[in-house]
Each structure stands twice: as structure tokens, then as C-alpha cells.
Amino acid sequence: MADSTMAVSQWSPSFVEELLPAAEKTALLYQLSYLCLANFPNLERTIRSRAVETQLLFSSSDATMLKCILTSDNLVQSLFPMLTTAVEKNKPRLAVKYLEKARAWITDIIKDVDRIVEKYDLHNKDISSATSDVVTEKSNTDKDIAKKDQELTATETTLNQQKSELQNVNAEIDQIEKKINDKSQEIQDFAKSMSQTSKGLGIFAAIVPFVGLLVKSIYDSVNDPKNIAKMKALEAELNNLIGDKTAAKQKQWQLQLRIIDWQMKVATASFDRTSIPDPIHLDEVQSSLTKIQSIMIQLKNFWEKVAQMLIYLEQKTFVGEDLIDDLEDLKDEFLKSISAAKGAWTSFGAGCQKASVIFKLQTKDSYKFLEVSPSSLSKEEWQQMYEEVKAKLGKIDPPPSLQSSDKPAICQESAEH
Structure with missing residues (x-):
């Protein structure tokens, strides 16, 4: 059953936990x-316009999540029962028909998510244009303003130091993520090598695209102590890397919060001097929207x-004649895989449901501040x-990789199944 096209996705059903802080942060920024642009009516209108566009984009994202929910439900409620029936009755052609129908659902989702990703890209360009407008107007109003005083300079120096440290942490996280991907690929390759002696394992890997369940299936299918020891060593190495990533992301999160605080100090100093502040928070809005776009890209890649x-x-x-002949022998393994897949896809659908709720809340409640002009x-x-907005930013829950979900992504699934 091993094949170069077979892959194991790193997409976790808990992806929604990364979406929540990014969406909340977008509205607050x-x-x-x-x-910060109070008393500059033209720029106020620009921000209001872009914020409304973001609300509309979140509404479209909610519609896409709904489609993911419905497709996940169709897989659990329709495809898997129909495949089970086809296997039990030993009707491979019927199974092919059902699989082609499922692929049509998924192709439609891929197109839909791709459209959303493009909308995020265009929206970020609009925000970049708004940022440019702020910069231009600032340049026109700052011609007669004296050089920044010593306190402001010191604040900016601290801010730049924090940004530099954040860049270093970001580079460290990138390196760790590469190591995690390499180690995950090593586990996948090991699973492929084991599928030479266990066709059931190969079927399992193809139909259950979640690493934790694959690890458990290796333990269940492999009896050789040497192979079991190797699997445990690979899993331990992967968990160690995930632990390193968790620590680095905790530091990253704290730096991001400190940078926002120092940015506000710079903005406040500029505000008191009747200068238009740098559009620092619009840059951060773009970063948050890029994070959400990245989640959507991951969702597309997953499908x-x-x-x-x-x-x-x-x-x-x-379709392969040799495997059709073996279908009767593989029936039990296939039905076990179907059973495990139902649980995994149900969890994924629940994650999409939470994402839908997040987009709805952001669309409905988080932009009421637009009703009052800051001027x-x-x-x-x-x-x-x-102070209220700053306090809300400080209360945003870190993404799961800053808490506990990265490491238990394997351990929890193995324990539960």
C-alpha cells in the first residue's frame, strides 16, 4: 500500500484555538x-471603511467554515456508512462511486477556500494602501514639528530592541518547525515501511489523516520490539521538538504584547504633540489578518x-485487481479504519463549528466602537x-501552541484511542 503520494497532514482539529486570538486581536488593533487617529477625520473614515471590509470578509469566512462543517458531517453521516456497506458486500465499484462523490465535495471546498484566501490578500493590500495614506498625511503635517524629544527617542529605541528580539525568536520558531516537519516525515516514512507487512496500516494511513492516530496504529500493528522501540524514539524526539516550540512561542507571545505596549507609548507621545502617529497598529492588523489567511491556506492544503x-x-x-482480490481479507482492517475516521472527522467538524462562532461574534459585536468617532x-x-483596549489585549488567550495543545496533539490522541 505504500506510495509516494500518500501523506499525513499536520492539520489539527484544534486549529480554531489559533484563530480566536488572531480575530480578537484584529478588532482591538x-x-x-x-x-490614535482621532481629530484627523479623513483618516478616521479610512479606518472605519477598512474595518467594515474586515467584518464582511469574516462573514464570508464564516460561510466557508459552514461548508467545511457540512462536508465533515457528510463524510461521517454519508460517505463512511456507504463505504462500510460497499466493503461488507464486497462491491469495490460501488465504493469507487462513493469516493468520487466525496472528492467532488472536497474539490468544491478547495475552490471556496481559495477564493477566501484571495479576498484576504486583496484586503491586506487595501489596508496597506490605507497605511500609505496615513504616512502621506503624516508627512505633510510633520514638516513643522521639531525632532522627537529624548523621552520619545528612548521609547522608540526600546521598541526597536523588542522588535529585534522578536525577529530572533521568530527565526528560532521557523527552525524548530522545520525540524518538526522533518521528524513528522520520518514517522510517516516509517509507517510506509511498515505497510509492506501490514496492508491494514496502509489503509489506515490513507483514510485517517491525523498523526496521533497513525502513531497509535503503528503501535497496534507492529509486533517487532525493535520497530516499537524505534517508533517510541521517534515520538519522543518529536515531542521534545514540540516542547521547544511551545517555549519559544510563549516567549514570542510575551514579546508581541510588550511591543504593542511600547507602540502605544510612542503613539501617546505623538498624540500629545499633535502629530499624526505612525500607522503602527494598521501594520499589526495586517499581521493578524495574515495569520488568519495562513490558517485558511492550511485549511485548503488539508483538504x-x-x-x-x-x-x-x-x-x-x-481499482487495482490484486487489492480487489484481497478486499475480503482486508474487510476487518478497513472497517476499523472507518470507525476511527468517524471520530477524527467529527472532532474536525466541531473545530470548524467553533471557528464559525468566532467569525459570527467578530462580525456582530467586536466593531461597535465604529459607532463613536474618537474625535x-x-x-x-x-x-x-x-486603557480598556490595552487591558483586553492583555487578556487574549495565547494560541494553543503557547499552552498545551502542541505537545499533547500526539499524546492525547494516542491515549484516547
Whole structure:
């Protein structure tokens, strides 16, 4: 059953946990941008327009998540039961028909997610244009402003130091992620080598695209102590790398919060001097939207891999004559794989449901600040609102990789199944 096209996705059903802080952060950073551009009506209108566009984009993202929910439900409620029936009745042609239908669903989702990714790209360009407008107007109003005083310079120096440290941490995380991908590939290759002696393992790898379940299936299928020891060593190495990534991302998260705080100090100093602040928070808005776009790209890549696996399953299990002959012998292994797949896909659908709720909340409640012009606020009201937004930023829960989900992504699944 081993084949070069077979792949194991690193996409976790808990992906939604990374989406929540990015979406919350986007709205709060818009609000900070809105506050910092008080008394500049043209720029206020620009921020309001871009924020409304983001709300509409989140609404479209919610619709895409709904399609993922429905497709996951169709896999659990329709495809898997129909495949089970086809296998039990030893009807490979019927199974091929069902798999082709599932691939049509998934192809439609891939196109839909791709459209959303393009919308995020265009929206980020709009925000970049807005940032350029702010920069231009700032340049026109700053011609008569003296050089920044010593306190502001010191604040900017600290901010730049924090940014430099964050760049170093980002580079460290990139290196760790590469090592994690390499180690995951090593586990995948090991699973492929084992499939030479266990066709059931090969079927399992093709239909259950989650690493944790694959690791457990290796333990269940391999009896050789040497191979078991090798699998344990690979799993330990992967968990160690994930632990390193968790620590690095915790540091990254704390640096990001400190940078936002120092950026606000610079913005406040500029505000007090009647200068238009640098559009720092619009840059951060772009970063948050890019994070959400990255999640959507991962979602698209996930569905593409699932589509490839279904093709592999169709061609290698139900079309190849040698495997049709073995279908009766593989029936039990196939039905076990179907049972495990139902649980995994149900969990994935639940993750998409949570993502849908997040997009709905952001669309409905998080942009009410647009109803009040910041130029209408007194200095005291402005300061109070700034403190409230800053406090909300500090309460945003870190992504799961900063808490516990990265490492248990393997351990928990193995324990539960």
C-alpha cells in the first residue's frame, strides 16, 4: 500500500484555538488605530471603511467554515456508512462511486477556500494602501514639528530592541518547525515501511489523516520490539521538538504584547504633540489578518491532501485487481479504519463549528466602537478607552501552541484511542 503520494497532514482539529486570538486581536488593533487617529477625520473614515471590509470578509469566512462543517458531517453521516456497506458486500465499484462523490465535495471546498484566501490578500493590500495614506498625511503635517524629544527617542529605541528580539525568536520558531516537519516525515516514512507487512496500516494511513492516530496504529500493528522501540524514539524526539516550540512561542507571545505596549507609548507621545502617529497598529492588523489567511491556506492544503488520499484509496484499494482480490481479507482492517475516521472527522467538524462562532461574534459585536468617532472624545475619555483596549489585549488567550495543545496533539490522541 505504500506510495509516494500518500501523506499525513499536520492539520489539527484544534486549529480554531489559533484563530480566536488572531480575530480578537484584529478588532482591538483596529480600535487602537481608530483612537490614535482621532481629530484627523479623513483618516478616521479610512479606518472605519477598512474595518467594515474586515467584518464582511469574516462573514464570508464564516460561510466557508459552514461548508467545511457540512462536508465533515457528510463524510461521517454519508460517505463512511456507504463505504462500510460497499466493503461488507464486497462491491469495490460501488465504493469507487462513493469516493468520487466525496472528492467532488472536497474539490468544491478547495475552490471556496481559495477564493477566501484571495479576498484576504486583496484586503491586506487595501489596508496597506490605507497605511500609505496615513504616512502621506503624516508627512505633510510633520514638516513643522521639531525632532522627537529624548523621552520619545528612548521609547522608540526600546521598541526597536523588542522588535529585534522578536525577529530572533521568530527565526528560532521557523527552525524548530522545520525540524518538526522533518521528524513528522520520518514517522510517516516509517509507517510506509511498515505497510509492506501490514496492508491494514496502509489503509489506515490513507483514510485517517491525523498523526496521533497513525502513531497509535503503528503501535497496534507492529509486533517487532525493535520497530516499537524505534517508533517510541521517534515520538519522543518529536515531542521534545514540540516542547521547544511551545517555549519559544510563549516567549514570542510575551514579546508581541510588550511591543504593542511600547507602540502605544510612542503613539501617546505623538498624540500629545499633535502629530499624526505612525500607522503602527494598521501594520499589526495586517499581521493578524495574515495569520488568519495562513490558517485558511492550511485549511485548503488539508483538504487537498484529503482529496489526494481518497484518490490513493480508490486507485490502490478498490481499482487495482490484486487489492480487489484481497478486499475480503482486508474487510476487518478497513472497517476499523472507518470507525476511527468517524471520530477524527467529527472532532474536525466541531473545530470548524467553533471557528464559525468566532467569525459570527467578530462580525456582530467586536466593531461597535465604529459607532463613536474618537474625535468626539475628551482626553480623559480617550485615555480611559485606550486603557480598556490595552487591558483586553492583555487578556487574549495565547494560541494553543503557547499552552498545551502542541505537545499533547500526539499524546492525547494516542491515549484516547
